[in-house]
Amino acid sequence: MSKKQIETLVGLFVLLGILAIVLLALKAANLASFSFNATYPLLARFDNVGGLKVSAPVKSAGVKVGRIASITFDNKTFQGVVTMDIEREYQFPTDTSAKILTAGLLGDQYVGLEPGAEDKNLQPGDSIKMVQSAVVLENLIGQFLYNKAAEPPTKEGSAQK
């Protein structure tokens, strides 16, 4: 085989290898869905962020409009401060509310935005005023048990005893 032929074959091999990496990155991983769109930050203060994680989606009406950029703890108000990067093409009115929701019964948590009716839009860096914290299952069960214990026993209940 001549030198030229060998070099061509090696070139083909290298090209094939790079194609394989590109295929894996684009088709098997989520590189293609990375949005390079310009974003703007919005803040929200939650009493409890639950299991929310950085880079979890921010959705409105079920459609992804941004990602969680950072989650920090405010030592003055003792609240979790969640910074969201919202894509620039989506604008929300100032009375938008934010909730921490769970995808399905056991799914990951995400932030849901519910737009209000104001004419003015939220500006970059604004805080969302109306928030609803994550539902913590232990608290919910604890509350339920507490309420159950506080109820006066009903007639059927006492009859069963």
Place this chain on the structure above:
Amino acid sequence: MSEFLASLGRRALGILATLGHATALFVDLVRNCPQSLRRPYLTTAQVHAIGNRSLIIIAASGATVGLVLALQGYITLSRYGAAESLGLLVALALVREMGPVVTALLYAGRAGTSLTAEIGLMKAGEQLAAMEMMAVDPRVRVLAPRFLAGIISMPLLGAIFSAVGVLAAYVVGVLMIGIDSGAFWSQMQDGVDVVKDIGNGVVKTIVFGIASTFIALYIGYESEATPEGVAQATTQTVVVSSLSVLSLDFILTALMFSTP
């Protein structure tokens, strides 16, 4: 008793000497790489011998591993009603573990042995000594291009293995079993991270490439210059590189993936 102590000491010193020789050769090779790059054709020819010629066995094994993983994974996943996650299972298994490790094991058998045998025979035929006589450093001329070619070829072969495996899993999962094609890909894309999974997989293949190519070169270079010596060295290459790839894989996995 003193005989036993002496043999123990001799063995320990022998191991230390081997490690020392290997380290010295490794440092030498790394230092010689830029010099051997002045003649890139030497490396290109070796990439052809190591990489191109291993392509068929790597692609065929990748396809088989992908097919089998998809079939076996489907049986377990469908029991829990999670058959759509088949793509994710196969992709993660291939990209993180199976791709790098199986490629490295095949590479040790296919390319490592031929490197050892070639260099061992060159040594037995006194070609290396002849080069030294002509003031050509065989480490620059013979060893370094093969070392570089191994480092270049391994990541490419590993990526081809994983990509072929994922495509084979697609054939089994979507075309044969009938999992929804959209769910197959979107579950995979949701769970596979470019840097954490694919990047770490590529790092693994580079490390394995360095390790198994170097072991093959070292054992060939230090082999006894007899037919039996070359035969022994070839066997040793397969054993030593396979074991070091497996133990390196454990260490790398513990470093990369120990946190979920």
